[in-house]
Amino acid sequence: MKTIIANLKMNKTPSECKNYLMNLVSRFDKAENVELCVCLPFTSLAEAKYILKDSKIKLGAQNLSDYEEGGNTGEISGAMLKDAGVDYVIVGHSERRSKFKENNKLINKKIKVALKNGLGVILCVGESLVEKNTLKTLDSLREQIEEGLKGLYENELEKVILAYEPIWAIGTGKHASVREIEYAVKVIRKVIEDDFSSRAAKQIRVLYGGSVNNKNATALFKAKGMDGALIGGASLDVNMFLNLLSLL
Numbered sequence: 292m293k294t295i296i297a298n299l300k301m302n303k304t305p306s307e308c309k310n311y312l313m314n315l316v317s318r319f320d321k322a323e324n325v326e327l328c329v330c331l332p333f334t335s336l337a338e339a340k341y342i343l344k345d346s347k348i349k350l351g352a353q354n355l356s357d358y359e360e361g362g363n364t365g366e367i368s369g370a371m372l373k374d375a376g377v378d379y380v381i382v383g384h385s386e387r388r389s390k391f392k393e394n395n396k397l398i399n400k401k402i403k404v405a406l407k408n409g410l411g412v413i414l415c416v417g418e419s420l421v422e423k424n425t426l427k428t429l430d431s432l433r434e435q436i437e438e439g440l441k442g443l444y445e446n447e448l449e450k451v452i453l454a455y456e457p458i459w460a461i462g463t464g465k466h467a468s469v470r471e472i473e474y475a476v477k478v479i480r481k482v483i484e485d486d487f488s489s490r491a492a493k494q495i496r497v498l499y500g501g502s503v504n505n506k507n508a509t510a511l512f513k514a515k516g517m518d519g520a521l522i523g524g525a526s527l528d529v530n531m532f533l534n535l536l537s538l539l
């Protein structure tokens with residue numbers, strides 16, 4: 292069973308999202324071998340809960356506040372997401388790390404708030420191009436995972452999915468090679484083994500994200516140890532996305 296996370300990013304108004312989901316729901320549920328979660332803009336979550344009610348598609352959000360409630364104008368809490376029907380929330384996406392200056396400490400707080408509120412977490416980690424070129428991928432992944440998951444209990448990892456998303460591959464049309472994905476997945480599982488246990492390392496789901504599309508999906512899914520993918524741009528068009536899912 293492959294896990295696929297669609298990240299719509301800041302695309303689609305509520306009415307566009309509604310059309311997208313209705314179309315997806317009516318045609319997706321035949322795909323037996325895929326666990327699918329769609330991460331929507333906040334404005335579409337509450338309605339999506341009803342559209343997805345009888346479907347096996349999970350509902351995801353793209354961010355949450357590190358605060359629980361109160362005077363934090365413009366923020367969205369874990370409890371709000373849970374009540375809106377959200378199953379998973381993306382934390383640590385590289386666009387938030389770079390454009391919104393989110394660091395590992397903040398990401399760690401967000402993960403704890405998400406778990407406390409019963410949400411699953413999709414933690415994104417990945418190296419920059421400079422880190423890749425200076426052979427720092429291992430160090431970069433280790434630091435992001437160790438600091439991101441600091442203080443978590445091993446049983447909480449059941450609610451955590453790790454997405455290996457090299458920054459240079461996100462939305463660029465450039466993707467990691469199968470070898471690079473396999474290396475990163477190995478590193479990620481080794482960090483989990485060192486910090487938690489070998490059981491946790493085997494069980495945790497590790498996805499790849501970065502310019503996955505209809506043309507490269509079949510080849511990229513040959514990467515050993517990879518449990519699925521996080522897909523941005525190629526998930527925006529339902530026809531194209533369903534075609535991609537049919538290749539898995």
Ligand code: PEP
Nearest residue numbers: 461462500501502523524
């Ligand atoms: C993403 O948003 O996490 C992502 C992987 O985007 P894209 O597939 O467009 O590279």
